[in-house]
Amino acid sequence: MISPMKLLALLIVSAVLLAACTFVNIEGDNNSVSDTGGHGGGVSLPQSTPTISEQLHHLHNAR
Secondary structure: OOOHHHHHHHHHHHHHHHHOOOOEEEEOOOOEEEEOOOOEEEOOOOOOOOOHHHHHHHHHHOO
């Protein structure tokens, strides 16, 4: 069995570690990000690369 002092020390260490973490939430397609502290902002995402079928279609039409 864990002594009460060790349990208290474990709880304090766990609380400190959890308080140091930042949780980030990214929602849907609107490119918005926010964390648990209420900070947020927009995210610029690169344009996606064409799929192989799109590339083949482009090559076929380029002839």
